[in-house]
Every structure is written in C-alpha cells, then in structure tokens.
Amino acid sequence: MSSSRSFTPLSREVVDAHGPWFQNFHIDGIQTAPGHPLGNYPDAYFQRFAHAFPADLTGWSVLEIGCNAGFYAFEMKRRGAAHVVAIDSEPLYLRQARLLADRFGLDVEFQERSVYDIGGLGQRFDLVLFMGVLYHLRHPLLALDLLRQHAVRRRLVFQSMLRGSPAQTAWALDYPFADRTPFDNPAWPRLHFVEHRYAGDSSNWWIPNTACAEAMLRSAGFTVIDRPDQEVFVCAPAEDAVRHPLPRALEDGRA
Ligand SMILES: C[S@@+](CC[C@H](N)C(=O)[O-])C[C@H]1O[C@@H](n2cnc3c(N)ncnc32)[C@H](O)[C@@H]1O
Numbered sequence: 001m002s003s004s005r006s007f008t009p010l011s012r013e014v015v016d017a018h019g020p021w022f023q024n025f026h027i028d029g030i031q032t033a034p035g036h037p038l039g040n041y042p043d044a045y046f047q048r049f050a051h052a053f054p055a056d057l058t059g060w061s062v063l064e065i066g067c068n069a070g071f072y073a074f075e076m077k078r079r080g081a082a083h084v085v086a087i088d089s090e091p092l093y094l095r096q097a098r099l100l101a102d103r104f105g106l107d108v109e110f111q112e113r114s115v116y117d118i119g120g121l122g123q124r125f126d127l128v129l130f131m132g133v134l135y136h137l138r139h140p141l142l143a144l145d146l147l148r149q150h151a152v153r154r155r156l157v158f159q160s161m162l163r164g165s166p167a168q169t170a171w172a173l174d175y176p177f178a179d180r181t182p183f184d185n186p187a188w189p190r191l192h193f194v195e196h197r198y199a200g201d202s203s204n205w206w207i208p209n210t211a212c213a214e215a216m217l218r219s220a221g222f223t224v225i226d227r228p229d230q231e232v233f234v235c236a237p238a239e240d241a242v243r244h245p246l247p248r249a250l251e252d253g254r255a
Contacts, residue, residue, distance in 0.1 A: 007102075007103055010099070010103055018099055019096075022069065023036075023069040024041055024042075025071070032096070042072070046075065049232045050075075053076070053157070054079065055079060056079060060127055061083045061085075062077075062081045062083070062084045062125055063118075063121070063128045063129070064131075065118065065128065067097060068097070068132075069096040072131060073108045073110075074104060074106055077107065078106070081127070084107075084108045085109045085121065085125070086109070087110070087113040088110075089112065089115075091112055094110050094112055115137070115147075116139070118150050119149070119150045124152065124153040126153050126155065127155045128151050128155070129157045130147060130157070132161070134160045134206070134213075136203045136205065137205060138205050140216065144217065148222060152235075152237055153237075154236065154237075155236060156217075156235040158234075159232045160231060161231065162209060163208075163209060164190055164192060164208075164209030164210075165187045165210070165211070167186070167187035168210060169185070169188075169211065171188070187209075188211065189209065189211040189212035189214075191207070191216075193205070194207065210230075213233065
C-alpha cells in the first residue's frame with residue numbers, strides 16, 4: 001500500500017537557515033553537514049554496530065538523550081518503536097530534528113531537556129540511547145546514576161569518545177594505602193579532565209579510557225552485556241544493588 005502523505009522537499013535555503021548542522025543527512029539531493037570531520041556521520045558510524053539493535057522494536061518505548069538532529073531516534077522509529085522520546089539541551093538541534101521529523105513523516109516526541117532533568121519525564125523506557133554525550137558533561141557519574149534511577153527499564157546503549165589505554169585488566173577490590181603502583185598503570189580506570197579544549201571544543205569535559213567507561217557504568221548499576229564496537233556498550237540494569245546510590249535529595253528530583 002503506497003502512502004498518500006504529501007511533503008514539501010527541503011531546499012538548500014531551508015537547510016542552511018536551520019544550521020549549523022552536526023549530523024549529516026542526505027535528503028532531497030542535499031547534505032546537511034557534508035564537511036563533517038568524521039565523514040558521513042553518523043550513518044557510516046552506525047553501520048558498524050546497527051546489528052546490536054533489535055531489527056523489530058515493535059512494542060518498545062525508546063528514549064534518546066542528546067539526540068541532536070534526531071538520527072538515532074529516527075532509526076529506532078523506523079524499526080517500529082511504539083513511542084520514541086528524544087531530548088537535547090540545545091534548541092538549535094531540536095529545530096533541525098523537528099524539521100526532519102516533519103519531512104520524514106516520523107512521529108518522534110522531541111523535548112528540550114537536559115540529561116540532568118530526565119526524572120521529570122516521569123517514566124522509564126525499554127531502550128535508552130546515551131551516545132556521544134558523557135564527555136560533554138561536567139557531572140558524568142551523576143548523569144549515569146540518574147539514567148539508572150529514572151530512565152532505563154531493559155537496555156542502555158552507551159557510546160563515548162575514549163582516549164588512553166584500551167586495555168582491560170582485572171583489578172583487586174582494594175589496595176593498601178602505600179601501594180601506588182596501580183595508578184602508574186595506563187590500564188587503570190582513568191577519566192581525563194579537559195581543562196581548556198579538546199579538538200577545538202570547549203564543551204568536552206571528561207574523556208574516559210575503556211576501563212573507566214566500563215567501571216563507571218558498573219558503578220552506576222549497569223552490567224555491560226555487549227561491545228558491538230570499540231566505543232559502544234550495550235548494558236542492562238544490574239540485578240544487584242547500586243554501589244553508590246543517589247542521595248535521597250536526587251532520588252526525589254529535588255537537586
Ligand atoms: C556529540 S553530539 C552527539 C549527538 C548524537 N547523540 C550522536 O551520537 O550523533 C552531543 C549532543 O549532546 C547534547 N548535549 C550536551 N549536553 C547535554 C545535556 N546536558 N543534556 C542533553 N543533551 C546534551 C548536545 O547538544 C549535542 O546534541
């Protein structure tokens with residue numbers, strides 16, 4: 001059955017008026033961000049781990065955090081997700097996302113909202129995507145704690161830029177005060193603080209190495225169940241108690 005929905009093709013003028021764009025879409029013979037430093041991003045990148053998402057998301061609710069122009073939210077909607085909510089703290093990107101949702105005819109609920117305010121959504125989601133956002137946050141562990149407490153019901157797909165050693169080593173549960181050797185090991189979980197800029201971007205605050213990304217996820221109460229690509233972690237809520245539960249004020253959404 002062919003769709004009778006009519007749409008107005010996007011023009012270069014409309015696309016440019018909604019810029020600057022971070023995500024590159026090919027639409028109506030136009031590319032939104034043809035000069036992206038990572039090439040045809042995020043589509044080319046997504047192809048590396050697209051298989052990690054269920055091909056059929058019928059019946060799943062999905063939340064994307066830091067959705068930008070909506071690439072992943074649209075992909076999840078195309079897989080049949082029942083309800084897709086996508087949030088970003090930057091109004092410019094949400095205007096781009098709404099323009100594209102309208103052009104694609106995809107029913108995605110976009111909201112201007114920070115990850116720190118996800119408690120205000122008042123619901124959990126079967127699948128939460130948290131991709132390319134952690135290193136932009138001044139308070140990355142708080143964000144992961146909030147995801148665990150308020151948002152993730154079945155799966156979290158987490159992605160972060162990673163720097164430093166990719167090694168994963170088994171560590172002891174404790175070390176004597178006088179033992180400094182673990183800290184000299186590049187594989188020790190490490191979160192690199194960016195005081196000024198990294199890659200010309202002053203919104204980069206903390207960049208983990210691989211071991212640190214995994215350790216932070218575990219500490220926030222997630223179990224990593226798959227690594228479909230080097231920077232991508234598929235997680236489930238851990239069965240056991242969260243090691244560092246949020247203070248009561250945060251659980252109540254008062255902080
Ligand atoms: C590097 S882009 C990643 C976009 C997309 N998730 C992807 O992987 O292509 C980071 C996005 O996170 C958003 N962002 C930054 N801080 C945020 C916050 N506190 N809450 C929600 N979104 C945030 C930015 O506006 C931007 O759209």
